[in-house]
Amino acid sequence: xxxxxxxxxxxxxxxxxxxxxxxxxxxxxxxxxxGRTTIADGVVEKIAGLAARDVVGVHAMGxxxxxxxxxxxxxxxGGGKTNVTRGVKAEVGEVQTALDLEIVVxxxxxxxxxxxxxxxNVIAAVERMTGLEVVEVxxxxxxxxxxxxxxxxxxxxxx
Numbered sequence: 001x002x003x004x005x006x007x008x009x010x011x012x013x014x015x016x017x018x019x020x021x022x023x024x025x026x027x028x029x030x031x032x033x034x035g036r037t038t039i040a041d042g043v044v045e046k047i048a049g050l051a052a053r054d055v056v057g058v059h060a061m062g063x064x065x066x067x068x069x070x071x072x073x074x075x076x077x078g079g080g081k082t083n084v085t086r087g088v089k090a091e092v093g094e095v096q097t098a099l100d101l102e103i104v105v106x107x108x109x110x111x112x113x114x115x116x117x118x119x120x121n122v123i124a125a126v127e128r129m130t131g132l133e134v135v136e137v138x139x140x141x142x143x144x145x146x147x148x149x150x151x152x153x154x155x156x157x158x159x
Contacts, residue, residue: 039130044090048099048137051125052088055117057109059145061087062102097132104143115139 052058087102099122105114123134 039092039132041090041092042085044092044097044099044126044130044132045085045088047126047129048090048101048122049084049086049088051121052101052103052118053084055114055121057106057114058103058118059106060104060143062104063087063142092132095133096135097126097130098136098138099126099134100138100140102140102142104145105141107144107146111141115141 049061052061089100091098101118101122103114103118105111118139119137122137126132126134
């Protein structure tokens with residue numbers, strides 16, 4: 001019998017020969033895949049509202065009634081910030097979202113061009129920021145802002 005010079009210490013052959021053994025980490029797998037991320041409808045609505053307002057030719061968002069209430073609320077001290085979700089409705093699923101937007105365009109612009117630019121900008125922003133697939137962006141043009149139109153906001157009265 002030949003002596004190999006290794007005392008039997010209970011070490012494996014890999015450890016005796018100096019090879020490293022792999023250690024399994026707890027909770028294996030990619031950390032990004034551990035758990036779920038949910039995105040609220042309101043988050044998608046804010047992103048879409050801001051992206052739509054960035055398009056040249058979009059004068060405002062929402063219907064006339066919601067804009068009127070918003071204008072009055074903005075004039076009241078402490079009334080809050082402008083509502084960026086006005087005119088935007090989102091339905092968010094696990095991996096997809098659909099959006100409905102209501103816009104007011106400036107007079108003289110091509111409505112189809114503005115709608116196309118809004119669609120592109122909204123889809124790019126929502127998909128980039130959320131990772132959701134935007135399956136549709138429906139746009140309703142509710143009004144045209146004429147150059148001579150004055151804002152129909154009530155003047156505050158002094159008493």
